[in-house]
Amino acid sequence: MKDKKMKSSTYISGLPWILPALLFLVVIVYYSIISTFNLSTLDWNGLDPIRTSVGMKNFVKMIHDRVFWLCLKNTVIYFAITFVVQNTLGFLFAAILHSQVKLSTLHKCIIFIPTILAPATMAPVFRLLFSPQGMLQSVFNALHLPITVDWLANPNTALFVLMAVAIWEFTGMSFILYYAAMSQVDKQILEAARIDGAGNIRTLITMVLPHCKGTTVSLAMLGIIGALKTFDIPYLITTGGPNHATEFLGTYIYRQGIRQSHLGYAAALSVALLVLAIGGALASNYSKKGD
Amino acid sequence: MFEVRSKKNKILLQLILFVMTIPYLIPLVQMVLGSLGGRGLYNYKVVWDTGVVPIYFRNSAIIAVGVIALVYAFSMTAGFGFAKLHIKGKEFYFWMILIALTLPEVILLTPLFVTFQKLHMYNTLFAVILPTAALQLPFTILLARKFNEGIPGELMEAARIDGANIWQVFTQVILPMTKPIASAIIVLTLINAWNAYLLPLLFLQSPNLQVVTLLPQYFQGEFTNDQTKILAAAVMTAIPEIIAYLLMQKNFEKGMIAGALK
Numbered sequence: 001m002k003d004k005k006m007k008s009s010t011y012i013s014g015l016p017w018i019l020p021a022l023l024f025l026v027v028i029v030y031y032s033i034i035s036t037f038n039l040s041t042l043d044w045n046g047l048d049p050i051r052t053s054v055g056m057k058n059f060v061k062m063i064h065d066r067v068f069w070l071c072l073k074n075t076v077i078y079f080a081i082t083f084v085v086q087n088t089l090g091f092l093f094a095a096i097l098h099s100q101v102k103l104s105t106l107h108k109c110i111i112f113i114p115t116i117l118a119p120a121t122m123a124p125v126f127r128l129l130f131s132p133q134g135m136l137q138s139v140f141n142a143l144h145l146p147i148t149v150d151w152l153a154n155p156n157t158a159l160f161v162l163m164a165v166a167i168w169e170f171t172g173m174s175f176i177l178y179y180a181a182m183s184q185v186d187k188q189i190l191e192a193a194r195i196d197g198a199g200n201i202r203t204l205i206t207m208v209l210p211h212c213k214g215t216t217v218s219l220a221m222l223g224i225i226g227a228l229k230t231f232d233i234p235y236l237i238t239t240g241g242p243n244h245a246t247e248f249l250g251t252y253i254y255r256q257g258i259r260q261s262h263l264g265y266a267a268a269l270s271v272a273l274l275v276l277a278i279g280g281a282l283a284s285n286y287s288k289k290g291d
Numbered sequence: 292m293f294e295v296r297s298k299k300n301k302i303l304l305q306l307i308l309f310v311m312t313i314p315y316l317i318p319l320v321q322m323v324l325g326s327l328g329g330r331g332l333y334n335y336k337v338v339w340d341t342g343v344v345p346i347y348f349r350n351s352a353i354i355a356v357g358v359i360a361l362v363y364a365f366s367m368t369a370g371f372g373f374a375k376l377h378i379k380g381k382e383f384y385f386w387m388i389l390i391a392l393t394l395p396e397v398i399l400l401t402p403l404f405v406t407f408q409k410l411h412m413y414n415t416l417f418a419v420i421l422p423t424a425a426l427q428l429p430f431t432i433l434l435a436r437k438f439n440e441g442i443p444g445e446l447m448e449a450a451r452i453d454g455a456n457i458w459q460v461f462t463q464v465i466l467p468m469t470k471p472i473a474s475a476i477i478v479l480t481l482i483n484a485w486n487a488y489l490l491p492l493l494f495l496q497s498p499n500l501q502v503v504t505l506l507p508q509y510f511q512g513e514f515t516n517d518q519t520k521i522l523a524a525a526v527m528t529a530i531p532e533i534i535a536y537l538l539m540q541k542n543f544e545k546g547m548i549a550g551a552l553k
Binding site: 114 | 292293294307308314315317321366369372373376381388389394398399402424425428488489507508525528529544548
């Protein structure tokens with residue numbers, strides 16, 4: 001009886017309910033994707049009435065473009081380091097703030113505020129902070145440490161500064177997702193483990209961390225996509241420099257397409273970016289199913 | 292998660308927490324200190340007197356409201372449809388939406404630029420609202436679907452037996468029950484809409500259509516290299532965001548816990 005009734009309403013067609021969202025995305029997103037694919041086979045500066053079709057030439061150019069590979073290398077380094085550091089910190093913050101500590105709301109707010117502030121708002125702050133006129137330099141001077149802070153101008157350090165900024169900004173996200181996952185941990189199981197003599201660190205690694213595996217996988221997926229999409233932070237703080245040291249696909253596409261009007265080549269880079277992002281998302285989703 | 296009994300360990304844990312939090316404060320301290328450099332609070336007066344701050348805020352607010360309205364309406368209906376109703380080829384449609392999660396906004400620029408110019412929407416707030424909402428939707432639909440899946444079907448059935456049609460089930464049963472995830476969706480959307488930079492940079496040209504993320508740039512043009520004014524503008528942009536977050540912090544946390552990605 002109950003089953004029959006259940007069916008009656010699950011068999012109401014849901015199509016009208018998802019159609020508005022779907023149409024909206026098709027019109028904006030899928031239209032843009034198709035148009036980008038089309039653009040990637042052209043040599044066009046956006047103004048000329050003549051659009052020359054060049055077939056796969058833009059893609060051949062891409063494969064031989066040193067900067068394209070540099071973007072990929074930067075993206076991989078950026079993802080690997082920010083993923084590990086940011087999520088370790090987020091996980092630890094979540095574990096500590098689920099314990100009995102004082103001023104927990106204050107700490108939560110301080111960790112999450114960077115996530116809500118726009119990179120555009122903070123970029124001038126970071127440019128100052130990591131320059132010889134900034135606060136870090138004053139601290140080093142006061143401590144008589146022979147360190148000169150001009151890390152954004154140095155191609156060997158600029159990328160690491162940007163990673164620090166990204167970690168600063170997104171730890172709040174990792175924290176809140178781990179915090180949410182940990183609130184579903186069965187306290188009694190932890191209690192039982194402790195009675196069996198397991199210490200805090202051991203309980204955290206052998207029981208809490210596996211419980212949060214789903215969150216870690218979701219964060220990996222968001223991290224891969226986020227690293228590939230990175231634009232605001234490098235564009236606003238270093239504009240991809242010095243000498244492409246902090247160039248990412250996003251900033252390079254912008255440089256090629258908007259600044260230099262190589263729309264066809266920018267579109268080819270966009271296609272590569274899209275394929276990588278979808279591949280990354282599928283790979284991390286596959287690892288989730290592999291449980 | 293940590294079980295600390297002795298006083299010594301309690302203090303130690305508290306201390307670790309403090310030390311870990313300090314780096315997150317440093318840029319904020321630099322921002323405030325930098326904005327007070329030179330002539331102190333006078334920097335704020337100079338920035339305010341340019342008269343552009345309220346205009347930029349108003350535009351950001353309009354964009355945020357527009358994006359939130361679209362995202363809320365589309366995620367709630369789609370989340371319900373995907374989780375609770377029969378759709379042929381459901382997972383295919385869902386994947387179509389999820390793929391959009393991977394889309395960087397830089398890819399949208401050229402196609403949308405061409406289209407918006409044709410439709411006379413270039414240099415209007417719609418040119419920012421529509422794509423920002425589209426880029427936000429995949430993630431919020433995912434959250435809304437997960438949350439709806441956790442709502443027992445019996446509740447819907449009970450309403451159906453009482454004679455409610457599907458729209459009434461949605462408005463009277465589903466919407467009240469999805470409030471926690473709705474507030475998480477609203478906060479996340481607000482952050483992204485308020486912080487949008489690239490789309491406003493390219494699609495808004497008129498001086499009276501600029502948004503808060505473009506303030507530092509405006510002041511860079513206005514006060515060449517006077518960092519103190521630029522940072523004062525940054526502080527003025529950050530404060531309303533921080534206040535809005537503090538007001539919604541409890542709801543947001545509840546929503547994230549309720550919608551925790553499993």
